[in-house]
Amino acid sequence: MKNFKEECTLKKWLPALLIAVLLVTFFPRTAITGTSASNENELAVNISLFGEPMKVERPPILVDGVTLVPLRSIAEALGAELKWHPDQTIEMKQGTTRVQLAIGSLSAQKNGQLFTLETAPRLVGSYTMVPARFISESFDMLVTWDRATYTVNINHLQALPTVGSLDNLRALLEKAQGTQSAIYAFATKADRAISVQEEVTNKSAAPSASGAAAQSEAKATADYSSTNTQVAGVDEADIVKTDGTYIYHVNREQQNVLISKAYPSTEMKLVSTLDYKDFNPNELYVDDKHLIVIGNANQRYDHLPAPSVSSSTAAEPNTALEKKRMIYPVYSRQTVKAYMYDIADKANPKLVRDLELDGSYVSSRKIGSSLYLIANQYVDMYHLMKQNDLESAPVDQGQQGQGANPNVPFYKDSAISQDFQTIDYKNIYYFPDSVASNYMLVAGLDLNKIEQGMNVSAYLGSGHNVYASNQNLFVAVTKYAPVQREPLTDKDGSAPADRKLIYPTYEPNTSVFKFKLDQGAAKYVAQGEVPGTVLNQFSMDENDGHLRIATTRGNMWATGEKDISKNNVYILNEAMQQTGKLEDIAPGERIYSARFMGSRAYMVTFKNVDPLFVLDLSNPSAPKILGALKIPGYSDYLHPYDENHLIGFGKETIETTLKGGQGVPDRTAAFYLGMKVSLFDVTDVSRPVEKFKEVIGDRGTESELLHNHKALLFSRENNLLAFPVRVMEVEGNKTDLNGMPAYGQFSYQGAYVYNLDLQNGFNLKGKITHMTEEDRLKSGNNWFDSKRNVERILYIKDTLYTLSPGMIKTNDMLTLKEKGSLLLP
Secondary structure (H helix, E strand, O other): HHHHHHHHHHHHHHHHHHHHHHHHHHHHHHHHHHOOOOHHEEEEOEEEOOOOOOOOOOOOOEEEEEEEEHHHHHHHHHHEEEEEEEEEEEEEEEOOOOEEEEEOEEEEEEEEEEEEEOOOHHHHHHOOEHHHHHHHOOEEEEEEEEOOOOOEEEEEEEOOOOOOOOOHHHHHHHHHHHHHHHHHHHHHHHHHHHHHHHHHHOOOOOOOOOOOOEEEOEEEOOOOOOOOOOOOOOOOOOEEEOOOEEEEEEOOOOEEEEEEEEOHHHHHHHEEEEEEEOOEEEEEEOOEEEEEEEEEEEEEEHHHHHHHHHHHHHHHOHHHHHHHHHOOOEEEEEEEEEEEOOOOOOOOOOEEEEEEEEEEEEEEEOOOOOOEEEEEEEEOOOHHHHHOOOOOOOOOOOOOOOOOOOOOEEEEEEOOOOOEEEHHHHHHHEOOOOOEEEEEEEEEOOOHHHOOOOOEEEOOOOOOEEHHHHHHHHEEEEEEEEEOOOOOOEEEEEHHHHHHHOOOEEEEEEEEEEEEEOOOOEEEEEEEEEEOOOOOOHEEEEOOOOOEEEEOOOEOOOOOOOOOOOEEEEOOOOOOOOEEEEEEOOOOOEEEEEEEEEEEEEEEOOOEEEEEEEOOOOOOOOOOOEEEEEEOOOEEEEEEEOOEEEEEEEEEEEEEEEEOOOOEOOEEEEEEEEEEEEEEEEEOOOOEEEEEEEEEEOOOOOHHHHHHHHOEEEEOOOOOEEEEEEEEEEEOOOOOOOOEEEEOOOEEEEEEEEEEOOOOEEEEEEOOOOHHOOOOOOOHHOOOOOOOOOEEEEEOOOEEEEOOEEOOOOOOOOOOOEHHHEEOO
């Protein structure tokens, strides 16, 4: 009887025991013990799928800021196949996309690429809960978070219309050109107003060089420095790179790239030279496998692919049409070209691939093994509108210049074909509210997957400033919008008929196009628009799914409330919809620099004095000003020192009175002087202070750093700050007869090397120049570009390297004692 009861009991519990054993075997123990997050860390959330409530097996939860949903529910909703594997992994597959996760693991894979999750998948009761955002975005969904209702919205990526045909292209551009003349007149007027400002301050806005605004200083854990970039993990091309042993250097004048063995410095030598013909190298990237050289080339139309011709047209030539045909000259178009080398043997780099995009170079980024390129190509409006018969005429392949269709963009990837590929009208997208006579090409590729080829998308639009986070690419474009003005009236308020129609005016706004970066593919996500214009790439930043963007609106020389310049910060969500704004900062001034650092932002505006604003962006719906500091001068570039200190690079200024004379009143104006480097302490956000400052030279002193952040070398761990500078100095009287500060005479060109710490501030450690005494004597009062101009400074272990087009010089990093030099051809 006893044995029978025991046998029955065992049979009763056997299924449960078997399940328990399988769970222990299949899942890590850490995934079972404590699998349910504590209630105080769990918050119920809602899921909206394509605008409708999503049906789930159990309610989603929010754990440590990450929404977790039942695995089976999200898989079925997205149409993905679900598989469990004995190796303790879960697989989701849809089309060519394959996602792998494991219970209790922060590591996940998409198509073989490794990702780190914010929260590991887990068991909650009998349900497997997985991160909703990662899963959804892996299958090309747009995920947004509604903070007010605790709702995760999952939708398809926004779709753009396509051009479709040549006729539609003409119609789109004709419509867009309807306001072009008025816009041009307005823009020209605005440019004249800006030029007045430039005469007073002699200060030009930083060009388009192109997040958490992560400090991308020299590598702290490595033995060598890297390019100063905006976002950690997002590399930017530069004229100089090092891998810790070799230096790769673009010489634009000689049209070549030099590879030199740099470390140890006693063995420094030139090991190989890449010479080019009909190609101008501009920038480069380097990793442990590849050297990528990016530059400009030109292609003749007769080298491009011919448009397709129907068999009926080829068989029966139209005699009337033949009479209309002309013998066109051979045209050429600029292209962006990239050469990719295998650098296993530095003395003999092996060309393994070359890429080419129609247009001029805008910018690029490299994230891991993924390379992204952006190019602009102007649409030939005259040819498009006047030469109507080119596409319909029979193509004579023997006639130069008639074998190409100059109305569509093209590209080439030698990994796939040596022939150029044109992008058909049906595959060219356009932004309905931002049509321009320009093609923007966005290309991406995985350098390690040569068989996949380059992904290229074409848009009827243009790109100006480019910002990239680790997940997304943002391209900002200035757009002119018509502004309604009240008609002129007489004193009695009446408006005569001839005054009711007034000349239209236009206000510049900024359209921002968002692209998701995914393993060498850039997929369009959404478009947003904000008032005003951006200065450069540092005016944009992505943090926690939100894009923050700083703009200036209006004219700083205007007098009316409606027209005077004002500065703003706008916050957009994942769908590029505005969630918060902070407007009307520093009326009458414009932004000279901006830097976003996590939940804070720093903005420098200027007209006569330099206010540094500290902004709180922790609440995307309600950004606010925390504090401000007003001092003479301005900063063109802001660089993080740590979370409570930042370094400003700009100009010292002086406010003075200019004499009018002959009935013209005296007026007050600000003039720039020498280069200024400041260390700002923002520990007390309500009262930022300029803790230390250094002024270099007098009026006329310049540094590439003021308009190109890549010229900076900074390593907090090595107490090192260095940058190239051309110093101008004034002897005697500092002002001219009108009270304007005098320009200096050339004094020095080279690297300024500082020690910088929070206790002692800036300590000029020394100067390094490549100029000889003969160069100095030849300089006279000024000095222009030379083979001996120091352009970059870097370090490898204990050695500091300065680079000019004609030389690499080495100095001891601690003492700055010269160790040697290498002359470059």
